[in-house]
Amino acid sequence: MQDVNxxxxxxxxxxxxxLTILSENAGQIARKLGFRLNVAAVCSRSAKSRTLPEAAKSAFVTEDWGEVVNHPGVDVVAExxxxxxxxREVVEGAIAAGKSVVTANKELIALDGAAIWQKAAARGVTLxxxxxxxxxxxxHAVLREGIAGDRVETLFGILNGTSNYILTEIEQHGSAFDDVLAEAQKLGYAEADPTADVDGFDARSKLALLASLAFGVRLHPDSIHTEGIRRVSPIDFQYARQLGCTIKLLCSARRDGSGLFVSVRSALLARNTIMAGVQGAYNAVWCRGAFxxxxxxxxxxxxxxxxxxxxxSDLMRVARELRPSPAHRVPPFAFTSLEESAPLDIGLQKRPWYLRFRITDRPGIIRDLSSILAEHAISIDAVLQLPDQDKHNLPFVITLESSPEAAVRRAVEKMSKLDFMVQPPLALPIERGL
Ligand SMILES: NC(=O)c1ccc[n+]([C@@H]2O[C@H](COP(=O)([O-])OP(=O)(O)OC[C@H]3O[C@@H](n4cnc5c(N)ncnc54)[C@H](OP(=O)(O)O)[C@@H]3O)[C@@H](O)[C@H]2O)c1
Structure with missing residues (x-):
């Protein structure tokens, strides 16, 4: 089947x-599409002096974007x-040349996306x-397709990673806004001109876009009430904590009667909510639908x-849509064909473990348990015991360093037979990094 260029x-x-993903994930991408994505042309102001990843090795390289947009071999343009x-010139030039466009540009799309989309539709191409x-x-996929059947009533978002990182640092270290911002700039987490991030303008463009997808409205970004995070100080986090809250730069769009309340501003959130747990440079969106x-x-x-x-992923979707046959629509299993497979033996999986015992107390218990663990080449991480427990049904815990499940199961089986066990040990894997 013919590649898409x-x-x-x-x-x-x-x-x-x-380009890294198109290089390193080319195999999976082709298995999902049933054809390959081929990088035919690349452009930046300094493109000719750059070392390009594998996928672009045989591409036409230029410093003039017009040569990409009008390249006869290019089917889809990424701006x-x-x-x-x-x-804007790139996007509109590509559409005028009859090419579908993929863009990462929130600023342009929030400002004028609807008009650009009309031009694309009139030209029979995709945006x-x-x-x-x-x-x-x-x-976008969630709002456009995943929950399209619902009627969104409320959407909240933490949409700017830099400001969320700064607020998280102020909360955790009690440092002043200016100091955290300077540190974030030094580490490359914040731009030299931080205005778009800390004054809420970046989040505002994103909220305007999400409001379009969630509520079917066109909002000019300037019409959204926007306040940034500059005035939030460590003392606000101290008071917020007393109220059981934290502070986030919260983007909010809420249907009320026939209208919407829309804002970007720092707000107190109860600490036990899922949104309050969004830390550092992470983003999140929470939607409530009528159904x-x-x-x-x-x-x-x-x-x-x-x-x-x-x-x-957008390039894949657009490339698929260039093909008229239903055979090229998104396959229900994501891949065009599935390989036969069986899960790996779970016993081979290595994890840290939590072992909880209930025993009748006597000297030498830890020695007996650790010698069984040593026999199975398993290392102890920690031993934990709460004070003042019933000595005839004494709970305590041993945590294990990362060990193969089969070895842990065998060790636990052997431990279960020890005469001081009141019941078989409970063995649970510890999942870190989730
Ligand atoms: N960074 C992110 O994590 C992120 C996340 C979501 C969305 N976005 C959006 O993605 C877009 C790109 O962001 P980025 O962070 O990748 O920006 P970036 O690192 O500044 O890269 C911009 C690229 O555009 C090239 N360029 C600028 N003017 C050009 C011109 N006149 N002709 C040809 N090439 C030109 C630059 O060329 P030179 O390298 O030769 O100067 C550079 O390669 C923006 O719309 C941004 O809002 C970014």
Missing amino acids: LGIVGLGNVGSGT LIGGTTVA AMEASVCGGIPI GADTFYYGRGAGPNPTGVAVV
């Missing part, structure tokens, strides 16, 4: 992540420049923009690879 304009954070000037909001969270109730989406809001995944 891509033109990539912009090779910065998102462009390079996109990954940003801003509303040259990017795809998953990466424009919450880079790594497929929130499906609450759904929650969480992930990295930015970064070359998470955003690159969104761009590549």
